Amino acid sequence: MRAAIVTGPGQIQISEVARPEPAPGQVRLRLEGCGVCASNLTPWAGPEWMQYPTEPGALGHEAWGFVDAVGEGVEGLSIGDRVAALSYKSYAEYDLAEADAVVRLPDALLGQPFPGEPLGCAMNIFHRSEIKAGQTVAIIGIGFLGAILTRLATDAGARVIAISRRPFSLDLARSMGAAETIPMEDHSAIIEWVRELTNGTFCERVIEAVGKQWPLDLAGELTRERGKLIVAGYHQDGPRQVNMWLWNWRGIDVINAHERDPKVYVRGLREAVNAIASGRLDPSSLYTHRYPLERLDEALNDTRDRPDGFLKALVTF
Incomplete structure:
Protein backbone atom coordinates (compact mmCIF):
# COMPACT_ATOMS: atom_id res chain seq x y z
CA MET A 1 0.00 0.00 0.00
CA GLY A 116 -15.74 10.51 12.18
CA GLU A 117 -13.34 11.59 14.91
CA PRO A 118 -13.92 15.38 14.69
CA LEU A 119 -17.63 14.91 14.09
CA GLY A 120 -17.82 12.78 17.21
CA CYS A 121 -15.75 15.36 19.10
CA ALA A 122 -18.27 18.05 18.19
CA MET A 123 -21.13 15.98 19.60
CA ASN A 124 -19.20 15.28 22.80
CA ILE A 125 -18.25 18.94 23.29
CA PHE A 126 -21.87 19.91 22.80
CA HIS A 127 -22.93 17.47 25.54
CA ARG A 128 -20.22 18.67 27.92
CA SER A 129 -21.36 22.25 27.35
CA GLU A 130 -24.89 21.55 28.62
CA ILE A 131 -26.40 24.12 26.28
CA LYS A 132 -30.12 24.77 26.73
CA ALA A 133 -32.83 26.82 25.07
CA GLY A 134 -32.79 30.48 26.00
CA GLN A 135 -29.08 30.65 26.83
CA THR A 136 -26.64 32.99 25.15
CA VAL A 137 -23.61 31.09 23.88
CA ALA A 138 -20.42 32.73 22.59
CA ILE A 139 -18.30 30.57 20.28
CA ILE A 140 -14.78 31.85 19.75
CA GLY A 141 -13.22 30.50 16.57
CA ILE A 142 -15.44 29.41 13.70
CA GLY A 143 -13.55 26.64 12.01
CA PHE A 144 -14.91 23.18 11.33
CA LEU A 145 -15.63 22.50 15.00
CA GLY A 146 -16.97 25.96 15.78
CA ALA A 147 -19.31 25.86 12.77
CA ILE A 148 -20.83 22.53 13.83
CA LEU A 149 -21.23 23.72 17.42
CA THR A 150 -22.96 26.87 16.14
CA ARG A 151 -25.50 24.68 14.35
CA LEU A 152 -26.01 22.36 17.33
CA ALA A 153 -26.39 25.22 19.81
CA THR A 154 -28.79 27.11 17.56
CA ASP A 155 -30.91 24.02 17.03
CA ALA A 156 -31.03 23.59 20.83
CA GLY A 157 -32.66 27.02 21.09
CA ALA A 158 -29.63 29.00 22.23
CA ARG A 159 -28.67 32.43 20.93
CA VAL A 160 -25.19 32.13 19.43
CA ILE A 161 -22.67 34.95 19.25
CA ALA A 162 -19.94 33.85 16.84
CA ILE A 163 -16.52 35.47 17.14
CA SER A 164 -13.88 34.79 14.51
CA ARG A 165 -11.03 36.37 12.62
CA ARG A 166 -11.95 35.83 8.97
CA PRO A 167 -14.97 37.35 7.18
CA PHE A 168 -15.44 33.95 5.51
CA SER A 169 -15.85 32.32 8.94
CA LEU A 170 -18.35 34.93 10.09
CA ASP A 171 -20.43 34.42 6.94
CA LEU A 172 -20.32 30.69 7.61
CA ALA A 173 -21.44 31.21 11.21
CA ARG A 174 -24.47 33.15 10.02
CA SER A 175 -25.34 30.34 7.61
CA MET A 176 -25.12 27.88 10.52
CA GLY A 177 -27.57 29.94 12.55
CA ALA A 178 -25.52 32.45 14.56
CA ALA A 179 -27.68 35.33 15.77
CA GLU A 180 -24.73 37.72 16.06
CA THR A 181 -21.23 37.78 14.57
CA ILE A 182 -18.23 39.77 15.80
CA PRO A 183 -14.85 40.14 14.07
CA MET A 184 -12.04 38.94 16.30
CA GLU A 185 -9.93 42.08 16.11
CA ASP A 186 -9.92 44.20 19.27
CA HIS A 187 -10.05 42.53 22.68
CA SER A 188 -11.69 45.37 24.59
CA ALA A 189 -14.12 46.18 21.79
CA ILE A 190 -15.34 42.57 21.68
CA ILE A 191 -15.95 42.59 25.44
CA GLU A 192 -17.99 45.80 25.20
CA TRP A 193 -19.91 44.48 22.19
CA VAL A 194 -20.91 41.32 24.05
CA ARG A 195 -21.70 43.34 27.17
CA GLU A 196 -24.19 45.39 25.14
CA LEU A 197 -25.70 42.33 23.46
CA THR A 198 -26.30 40.68 26.85
CA ASN A 199 -27.38 43.76 28.85
CA GLY A 200 -24.22 43.53 30.90
CA THR A 201 -24.60 39.93 32.04
CA PHE A 202 -22.37 38.22 29.43
CA CYS A 203 -22.87 34.60 28.34
CA GLU A 204 -24.08 31.49 30.11
CA ARG A 205 -21.75 29.41 27.93
CA VAL A 206 -18.54 30.34 26.13
CA ILE A 207 -16.79 27.81 23.90
CA GLU A 208 -13.14 28.53 23.09
CA ALA A 209 -12.39 26.67 19.87
CA VAL A 210 -9.07 28.17 18.79
CA GLY A 211 -6.38 26.78 21.09
CA LYS A 212 -4.39 29.98 21.67
CA GLN A 213 -3.74 32.25 24.64
CA TRP A 214 -5.69 35.31 23.49
CA PRO A 215 -8.95 33.47 22.72
CA LEU A 216 -8.70 31.77 26.12
CA ASP A 217 -8.26 35.16 27.80
CA LEU A 218 -11.24 36.50 25.88
CA ALA A 219 -13.37 33.49 26.77
CA GLY A 220 -13.00 34.18 30.49
CA GLU A 221 -14.01 37.81 30.02
CA LEU A 222 -17.19 36.82 28.15
CA THR A 223 -18.41 34.20 30.65
CA ARG A 224 -21.08 35.39 33.04
CA GLU A 225 -21.18 34.72 36.79
CA ARG A 226 -21.70 30.99 37.40
CA GLY A 227 -21.39 30.36 33.69
CA LYS A 228 -19.39 27.64 31.96
CA LEU A 229 -16.22 28.17 29.95
CA ILE A 230 -15.66 25.21 27.65
CA VAL A 231 -12.12 24.73 26.35
CA ALA A 232 -12.56 22.97 23.01
CA GLY A 233 -9.47 24.41 21.32
CA TYR A 234 -6.45 22.12 21.26
CA HIS A 235 -3.77 23.84 23.36
CA GLN A 236 -0.52 22.11 22.45
CA ASP A 237 2.14 24.80 22.24
CA GLY A 238 3.05 25.15 25.91
CA PRO A 239 1.63 26.37 29.24
CA ARG A 240 -1.12 28.93 29.56
CA GLN A 241 -1.71 31.79 31.96
CA VAL A 242 -5.25 32.43 33.13
CA ASN A 243 -6.93 35.27 34.99
CA MET A 244 -7.69 33.22 38.08
CA TRP A 245 -8.98 36.28 39.91
CA LEU A 246 -11.69 36.74 37.28
CA TRP A 247 -12.50 33.03 37.01
CA ASN A 248 -12.71 32.74 40.80
CA TRP A 249 -14.67 35.94 41.35
CA ARG A 250 -17.30 34.99 38.78
CA GLY A 251 -17.48 31.39 39.95
CA ILE A 252 -16.85 30.09 36.45
CA ASP A 253 -16.95 26.35 35.77
CA VAL A 254 -14.09 25.51 33.39
CA ILE A 255 -14.56 22.38 31.28
CA ASN A 256 -11.75 20.85 29.26
CA ALA A 257 -13.88 19.14 26.63
CA HIS A 258 -11.26 16.66 25.41
CA GLU A 259 -12.37 13.10 25.94
CA ARG A 260 -9.76 10.41 26.48
CA ASP A 261 -12.03 7.40 26.89
CA PRO A 262 -12.37 5.63 23.49
CA LYS A 263 -15.89 4.53 24.45
CA VAL A 264 -16.94 8.17 24.80
CA TYR A 265 -15.36 9.00 21.44
CA VAL A 266 -17.30 6.17 19.82
CA ARG A 267 -20.53 7.27 21.48
CA GLY A 268 -20.09 10.74 19.99
CA LEU A 269 -19.26 9.21 16.62
CA ARG A 270 -22.50 7.19 16.68
CA GLU A 271 -24.47 10.30 17.54
CA ALA A 272 -22.86 12.14 14.63
CA VAL A 273 -23.78 9.30 12.27
CA ASN A 274 -27.40 9.45 13.42
CA ALA A 275 -27.59 13.25 13.22
CA ILE A 276 -26.17 13.43 9.69
CA ALA A 277 -28.03 10.40 8.34
CA SER A 278 -31.33 11.83 9.62
CA GLY A 279 -30.65 15.25 8.06
CA ARG A 280 -30.51 17.09 11.40
CA LEU A 281 -26.91 18.07 10.70
CA ASP A 282 -25.34 18.72 7.30
CA PRO A 283 -21.57 19.25 7.37
CA SER A 284 -21.08 18.85 3.61
CA SER A 285 -20.36 22.54 3.00
CA LEU A 286 -17.60 22.46 5.61
Missing part, protein backbone atom coordinates in the same frame (compact mmCIF):
# COMPACT_ATOMS: atom_id res chain seq x y z
CA ARG A 2 0.97 3.64 -0.30
CA ALA A 3 1.52 5.52 2.94
CA ALA A 4 2.77 8.97 3.88
CA ILE A 5 5.85 9.24 6.08
CA VAL A 6 6.82 12.56 7.66
CA THR A 7 10.59 12.62 7.22
CA GLY A 8 11.28 15.98 8.85
CA PRO A 9 9.68 19.33 9.64
CA GLY A 10 7.41 20.17 6.71
CA GLN A 11 8.60 17.18 4.66
CA ILE A 12 6.84 14.00 3.55
CA GLN A 13 7.51 11.09 1.28
CA ILE A 14 5.02 8.60 -0.11
CA SER A 15 6.30 5.05 0.24
CA GLU A 16 5.16 1.58 -0.72
CA VAL A 17 4.88 -0.48 2.48
CA ALA A 18 3.28 -3.77 3.46
CA ARG A 19 -0.41 -3.74 4.27
CA PRO A 20 -0.97 -4.32 8.00
CA GLU A 21 -2.68 -7.51 9.14
CA PRO A 22 -5.46 -7.33 11.74
CA ALA A 23 -4.77 -8.88 15.12
CA PRO A 24 -7.54 -10.55 17.13
CA GLY A 25 -10.28 -8.00 17.80
CA GLN A 26 -9.18 -5.72 14.96
CA VAL A 27 -10.34 -4.98 11.44
CA ARG A 28 -8.40 -3.66 8.48
CA LEU A 29 -9.88 -0.71 6.61
CA ARG A 30 -9.45 0.12 2.96
CA LEU A 31 -9.67 3.86 3.31
CA GLU A 32 -11.72 6.26 1.23
CA GLY A 33 -10.25 9.25 3.00
CA CYS A 34 -8.96 10.91 6.13
CA GLY A 35 -9.58 14.40 7.48
CA VAL A 36 -6.64 16.67 8.31
CA CYS A 37 -6.64 17.78 11.94
CA ALA A 38 -5.08 20.96 13.30
CA SER A 39 -3.43 18.81 15.98
CA ASN A 40 -1.07 17.63 13.20
CA LEU A 41 0.43 21.09 12.87
CA THR A 42 2.78 20.99 15.85
CA PRO A 43 4.40 17.67 14.77
CA TRP A 44 4.51 19.04 11.23
CA ALA A 45 6.38 22.14 12.41
CA GLY A 46 9.12 20.08 14.06
CA PRO A 47 9.15 20.59 17.84
CA GLU A 48 12.15 19.34 19.79
CA TRP A 49 10.28 16.29 21.08
CA MET A 50 9.23 15.09 17.62
CA GLN A 51 11.02 12.06 16.20
CA TYR A 52 11.42 11.47 12.47
CA PRO A 53 10.70 9.60 10.34
CA THR A 54 7.17 8.82 11.52
CA GLU A 55 5.61 5.42 11.11
CA PRO A 56 3.80 4.99 7.79
CA GLY A 57 0.43 6.74 7.90
CA ALA A 58 1.05 8.32 11.29
CA LEU A 59 -0.79 11.52 12.36
CA GLY A 60 -3.89 10.59 10.32
CA HIS A 61 -6.80 9.79 12.66
CA GLU A 62 -10.01 10.96 10.94
CA ALA A 63 -10.58 7.95 8.69
CA TRP A 64 -13.49 6.37 6.89
CA GLY A 65 -13.67 3.56 4.35
CA PHE A 66 -14.56 -0.12 3.97
CA VAL A 67 -13.81 -3.14 6.13
CA ASP A 68 -11.24 -5.09 4.14
CA ALA A 69 -10.22 -7.87 6.54
CA VAL A 70 -11.49 -9.10 9.91
CA GLY A 71 -9.37 -10.40 12.77
CA GLU A 72 -10.15 -13.36 14.96
CA GLY A 73 -13.05 -12.90 17.35
CA VAL A 74 -14.61 -9.91 15.63
CA GLU A 75 -18.40 -9.96 15.56
CA GLY A 76 -20.91 -7.56 14.05
CA LEU A 77 -18.64 -6.33 11.24
CA SER A 78 -18.21 -7.88 7.82
CA ILE A 79 -15.91 -7.39 4.86
CA GLY A 80 -17.42 -4.70 2.66
CA ASP A 81 -19.09 -2.72 5.46
CA ARG A 82 -18.64 1.03 5.01
CA VAL A 83 -17.49 2.51 8.29
CA ALA A 84 -15.91 5.38 10.18
CA ALA A 85 -13.31 4.53 12.78
CA LEU A 86 -10.93 5.73 15.44
CA SER A 87 -7.64 4.75 13.84
CA TYR A 88 -4.23 6.32 14.08
CA LYS A 89 -2.17 5.71 10.93
CA SER A 90 -4.68 6.78 8.32
CA TYR A 91 -2.54 8.84 5.97
CA ALA A 92 -2.33 5.60 4.03
CA GLU A 93 -4.47 3.44 1.80
CA TYR A 94 -5.14 0.94 4.62
CA ASP A 95 -5.22 1.13 8.39
CA LEU A 96 -6.13 -1.02 11.38
CA ALA A 97 -8.74 -0.26 14.03
CA GLU A 98 -10.07 -2.01 17.09
CA ALA A 99 -13.46 -3.49 16.21
CA ASP A 100 -15.17 -1.66 19.08
CA ALA A 101 -13.84 1.65 17.69
CA VAL A 102 -15.57 1.16 14.33
CA VAL A 103 -19.05 2.47 13.48
CA ARG A 104 -20.98 1.28 10.45
CA LEU A 105 -22.22 4.02 8.11
CA PRO A 106 -25.81 3.65 6.84
CA ASP A 107 -26.76 3.72 3.16
CA ALA A 108 -28.07 7.28 3.63
CA LEU A 109 -24.43 8.39 3.86
CA LEU A 110 -23.21 6.51 0.81
CA GLY A 111 -20.80 8.64 -1.19
CA GLN A 112 -20.46 11.25 1.55
CA PRO A 113 -17.10 11.81 3.26
CA PHE A 114 -17.23 11.05 6.96
CA PRO A 115 -14.23 12.09 9.10
CA TYR A 287 -15.35 20.12 3.61
CA THR A 288 -13.84 22.88 1.52
CA HIS A 289 -10.59 21.35 0.22
CA ARG A 290 -9.59 17.87 -0.98
CA TYR A 291 -6.14 16.53 -1.75
CA PRO A 292 -4.67 13.24 -2.94
CA LEU A 293 -2.21 11.53 -0.62
CA GLU A 294 0.71 12.86 -2.69
CA ARG A 295 -0.31 16.40 -1.71
CA LEU A 296 -0.62 15.79 2.03
CA ASP A 297 2.10 18.39 2.60
CA GLU A 298 -0.03 20.98 0.82
CA ALA A 299 -3.07 19.93 2.87
CA LEU A 300 -1.12 20.41 6.09
CA ASN A 301 0.27 23.76 4.99
CA ASP A 302 -3.19 25.01 4.03
CA THR A 303 -4.56 23.82 7.37
CA ARG A 304 -1.86 25.95 8.98
CA ASP A 305 -2.12 29.00 6.71
CA ARG A 306 -5.91 28.91 6.15
CA PRO A 307 -6.20 30.57 2.72
CA ASP A 308 -9.41 32.40 1.96
CA GLY A 309 -12.35 30.03 1.82
CA PHE A 310 -10.49 27.23 3.60
CA LEU A 311 -12.18 25.38 6.44
CA LYS A 312 -11.50 21.64 6.40
CA ALA A 313 -9.10 19.54 4.34
CA LEU A 314 -9.73 15.94 3.39
CA VAL A 315 -7.15 13.56 1.97
CA THR A 316 -9.04 11.20 -0.33
CA PHE A 317 -8.03 8.02 -2.16
